[in-house]
Amino acid sequence: MxxxxxxxxxxxxxxxxxxxxxxxxxxxxxxxxxxxxxxxxxxxxxxDKEGLLDAVAEAGFERYLGAKKALEGSDDALADLRSGWDGHVRFGLENPDLYRLMFGRVTAEGMVRGPMGEAKAMLRSLVGRIAAQGELTVDVETAADLILSANIGVTLYLIDSPEEDRDLGLSDVSRDSVTGMISSREVRTKSPLAAQAAKLRSTLAATEDCGLTKGEKALMEELLERLAG
CATH class of the missing domain: 1.10.10.60 (Homeodomain-like)
Structure with missing residues (x-):
């Protein structure tokens, strides 16, 4: 062999x-x-074992990048960004232990080289398309860092949440909050009421003890989601 x-x-x-x-x-x-x-x-x-785990993490990124590259882009870069966010979360939930290993072993050098560097370059390219459409409200690098850190954070949070308590709507709220911060289209299309409702729903979803029962909180989130939409 x-x-x-x-x-x-x-x-x-x-x-x-x-x-x-x-x-x-x-x-x-x-x-x-x-x-x-x-x-x-x-x-x-x-x-040693650590070297083997580094190789497994790299193989995990190759799988992750393969799924990213298989996605067909559209003429709407912002829609592609939202779809990419959802795909990232889905990959994490389908491969929880592998995902923890992958993103738990990324070094500062790994953020600019290797598979993680390639993943970030793909994200920068997508954000650049949003900028080319005249819809980016911050610079490309800041937007990419914000998206990636938030996407990883919410995915890890959902992975570590008990399945019976896991609220996948938290990912949607986080995604919409981030795209709202970086995209002028999101700012233009949201009324003041919708923007406030989205902000309140995000805060409510992230608050464990809000003084409401589980049913009351679910109802409030549903109403706020309707207003935000």
Whole structure:
């Protein structure tokens, strides 16, 4: 078996175990057994378990980028941005342990190089299209940083929320808040009442103890969503 084949087997096995058991339960012994590769090969190729996890995170980004590149763009860059946000959250919820590993191992250098750097470059390009349409209210770099940090934050929050209490509407509110901050189209199309309703719904969704029962809070959020829309 070549080094390339051993490497591919080990990364694939480690990713499978991460997705099934989580990072904390991963052991080099289990990876080697799953991959059918001897332990010395793992240490020769990756150095140690941390090196293997770096490779798994990189493979996760390759999967993530593959899904991004498969999306067909439209003539509406802002609509593509909103769709990309939703796809990012969906990827995280479908691959929770892998997502935590990927974004938990990104370094400052990784933000500008490698798969994460490529993902951010794709986002910058999309934001640049919004700017070219004359609808961007901040510079491209600031907008990209704001979108990415908010998108990752809300995805991690939803992943770590118990499924029975998980409010996917929080992602919609966060997305709309961010696009409202960076897009002149969003500002133009929202009436003062709609803008205030969206802001209040965002605050309410993020507040655990708001003095309302669960049913009252759900009703209030529904009414505010209608006003904001």
């Amino acid at each position: 070549t080094n390339s084949e051993s490497r591919e087997r080990l990364v694939r096995a480690a990713m499978k175990l991460v997705e099934e058991q989580g990072v904390k339960a991963l052991s080099t012994r289990a990876v080697c057994e799953e991959a059918g590769v001897q332990a010395p090969a793992l240490y020769r190729l990756f150095g």
